[in-house]
Amino acid sequence: MEINHFINTIIEEDIRSGKHEKAITRFPPEPNGFLHLGHARAIITNYSMAINHGGYFNLRFDDTNPIKEDTVFVDAIKKDIEWLGCHWKNLLFASDYFEEMYNRAIILIKNKSAFVDDLTAEEIRDYRGDLKNTGKNSPYRNRSIEENLELFIGMKEGKYSDGSRVLRAKIDMTSPNMNMRDPVIYRIQRAYHHNTKDKWCIYPMYDFAHPIEDAIEGITHSLCSLEFEDHRPLYDWVVKHCEMENIPRQIEFGKLYIAGAVTGKRYIKELVDSGAVVGWDDPRLITLSGLRRRGIPAEAIRDFVYSLGLPKSQGETEIDMLYQVVRDNLKLKAPRTNAILEPLKLIIDNYPEDKVEYLEVENNRENEELGTRQIPFSKCVYIEREDFIERKPNKKWKRLALDIEVRLMHAYFVKANLIERDEKGNIIAVHCTYDPNTKSGSGFKDRKPNGNIHFVDATYNKNAEFRLFNDLITDFGDKNVPFSEKINPDSIIIKNGFVEKNINPTIGDRFQFTRNGYYSLDKDSTEETLVFNRVVSLKSSYKPKAK
RNA sequence: UGGGCUAUGGCCAAGUGGUUAAGGCACCGGACUUUGACUCCGGGAUCGAUAGUUCGACUCUAUCUAGCCCAGCCA
Numbered sequence: 001m002e003i004n005h006f007i008n009t010i011i012e013e014d015i016r017s018g019k020h021e022k023a024i025t026r027f028p029p030e031p032n033g034f035l036h037l038g039h040a041r042a043i044i045t046n047y048s049m050a051i052n053h054g055g056y057f058n059l060r061f062d063d064t065n066p067i068k069e070d071t072v073f074v075d076a077i078k079k080d081i082e083w084l085g086c087h088w089k090n091l092l093f094a095s096d097y098f099e100e101m102y103n104r105a106i107i108l109i110k111n112k113s114a115f116v117d118d119l120t121a122e123e124i125r126d127y128r129g130d131l132k133n134t135g136k137n138s139p140y141r142n143r144s145i146e147e148n149l150e151l152f153i154g155m156k157e158g159k160y161s162d163g164s165r166v167l168r169a170k171i172d173m174t175s176p177n178m179n180m181r182d183p184v185i186y187r188i189q190r191a192y193h194h195n196t197k198d199k200w201c202i203y204p205m206y207d208f209a210h211p212i213e214d215a216i217e218g219i220t221h222s223l224c225s226l227e228f229e230d231h232r233p234l235y236d237w238v239v240k241h242c243e244m245e246n247i248p249r250q251i252e253f254g255k256l257y258i259a260g261a262v263t264g265k266r267y268i269k270e271l272v273d274s275g276a277v278v279g280w281d282d283p284r285l286i287t288l289s290g291l292r293r294r295g296i297p298a299e300a301i302r303d304f305v306y307s308l309g310l311p312k313s314q315g316e317t318e319i320d321m322l323y324q325v326v327r328d329n330l331k332l333k334a335p336r337t338n339a340i341l342e343p344l345k346l347i348i349d350n351y352p353e354d355k356v357e358y359l360e361v362e363n364n365r366e367n368e369e370l371g372t373r374q375i376p377f378s379k380c381v382y383i384e385r386e387d388f389i390e391r392k393p394n395k396k397w398k399r400l401a402l403d404i405e406v407r408l409m410h411a412y413f414v415k416a417n418l419i420e421r422d423e424k425g426n427i428i429a430v431h432c433t434y435d436p437n438t439k440s441g442s443g444f445k446d447r448k449p450n451g452n453i454h455f456v457d458a459t460y461n462k463n464a465e466f467r468l469f470n471d472l473i474t475d476f477g478d479k480n481v482p483f484s485e486k487i488n489p490d491s492i493i494i495k496n497g498f499v500e501k502n503i504n505p506t507i508g509d510r511f512q513f514t515r516n517g518y519y520s521l522d523k524d525s526t527e528e529t530l531v532f533n534r535v536v537s538l539k540s541s542y543k544p545k546a547k
Numbered sequence: 548u549g550g551g552c553u554a555u556g557g558c559c560a561a562g563u564g565g566u567u568a569a570g571g572c573a574c575c576g577g578a579c580u581u582u583g584a585c586u587c588c589g590g591g592a593u594c595g596a597u598a599g600u601u602c603g604a605c606u607c608u609a610u611c612u613a614g615c616c617c618a619g620c621c622a
Contacts, residue, residue: 187620
């Protein structure tokens with residue numbers, strides 16, 4: 001599968017013109033959170049662009065700010081990318097290049113392209129100006145090379161306190177592009193780094209580090225999201241002024257937003273930290289680990305990303321687009337099983353008391369390879385509560401009702417005769433009669449049933465818990481503020497019902513529960529109770545008319 | 548407000564001067580059905596606005612409008 005896109009065109013031109021032999025790309029996450037669906041676009045795009053153009057793809061952790069980073073995220077990110085099937089050639093850390101970056105900074109100083117600034121953070125902000133007003137030069141901007149060198153080495157050696165000095169690139173304080181107004185490229189920060197431990201007390205800033213990382217690795221095309229477009233001039237400046245040999249090219253594409261879902265690592269992090277969700281892998285989240293736990297196949301995520309293309313436009317994609325590719329993906333793979341979410345007892349009055357029949361059923365009518373199974377059928381079965389109504393309301397009603405005959409899927413026609421109620425008037429069981437001539441597969445065609453409904457035998461079954469997650473995970477309310485109160489246990493609908501006794505799933509296995517959608521077995525399952533997450537619903541074309 | 552980017556039906560998205568303006572999702576009809584699923588058939592836009600260039604513009608120009616991003620010693 002290929003993404004047909006301007007990035008493709010650019011890379012092909014670079015190869016045709018002889019600028020590069022192949023494409024080498026990278027995915028550079030900061031290990032400060034878990035990956036989500038938005039990252040999947042970046043990962044899959046970078047990966048496929050490289051693979052489709054004879055090159056390879058690196059995974060590089062952009063760990064230049066130790067106070068935000070942690071190895072648990074490193075491990076989680078690796079796992080998610082492996083799961084997506086995007087195999088990296090090299091596993092790298094930006095922090096492995098700290099020495100080289102430091103040396104490049106020295107070059108900058110020697111070329112009079114960087115200086116040590118003693119201004120405070122507040123002063124720097126004031127001097128920078130704003131969107132309307134240009135900035136003005138720092139009074140320390142014209143220090144001599146020698147002084148800058150001494151000061152910068154001093155910074156590295158820990159002679160100065162955190163925040164007391166920074167190294168800045170000397171570019172143009174009057175630039176309309178804020179990023180070019182003498183950006184800070186090194187700060188003093190005494191913090192333990194997960195990789196370099198306590199070796200460094202100065203750390204490079206993204207804008208300085210990133211282009212160097214790309215250049216060191218020989219990245220040819222550095223694909224990133226649109227918000228870095230303004231940084232491209234600075235990216236190119238760094239590559240040039242640091243005298244890098246390889247010249248990587250930054251190309252931007254639009255971010256992926258899902259309507260009604262929390263995207264953005266920091267917002268998801270807020271939800272996790274506040275306890276609003278059970279963790280980064282909460283199935284209501286669109287983190288890759290959450291989607292995986294919910295049962296979304298990695299292949300479907302890839303198909304989804306490919307199907308969207310790589311626009312520069314901004315917009316929100318509806319989650320239904322993802323769900324559709326998930327259904328397509330699972331259609332032939334998932335065995336179909338009967339499951340009753342909200343059981344209603346159906347008693348077949350004219351069926352022999354202790355008779356049990358085993359019906360042979362295809363596991364997937366569209367894929368014979370999945371074989372068949374035997375399902376039990378006896379006098380008492382469970383049907384979905386919503387499949388029975390006292391009086392057929394209109395001709396659209398294709399389920400059971402009093403005096404109405406339907407097919408119990410894979411079994412017989414049954415006709416409802418009588419309702420059994422408790423003292424409060426609630427329906428607790430329905431009595432019916434079956435027609436032995438109508439057995440499934442017998443070729444009976446004398447009359448048509450009023451639809452067909454699924455069932456689970458009442459004596460041979462397993463308890464199961466079904467978690468139905470709200471499709472809309474949450475919304476932003478007032479702009480970028482996650483409504484964490486919308487993500488609480490109430491937004492999971494839990495139902496207790498029955499599945500067929502003869503399925504023995506393992507964690508992650510997916511089934512299509514007849515008309516109830518696709519479900520996967522969750523890790524919370526126990527011996528007594530199987531817990532299934534709804535991966536996606538099936539489409540339903542029955543819509544009761546709103547009165 | 549300075550700079551950068553974006554603008555095609557409810558959503559996503561092809562299209563780069565001449566096509567009846569692809570396709571997918573969603574939605575609405577209908578057929579079929581041992582899943583109201585699947586499958587199949589049918590249904591909708593003049594392309595942010597305006598003014599130009601041209602025999603001809605979604606595609607070129609100008610102006611305008613709307614949205615997103617940038618004023619971290621975050622990435």
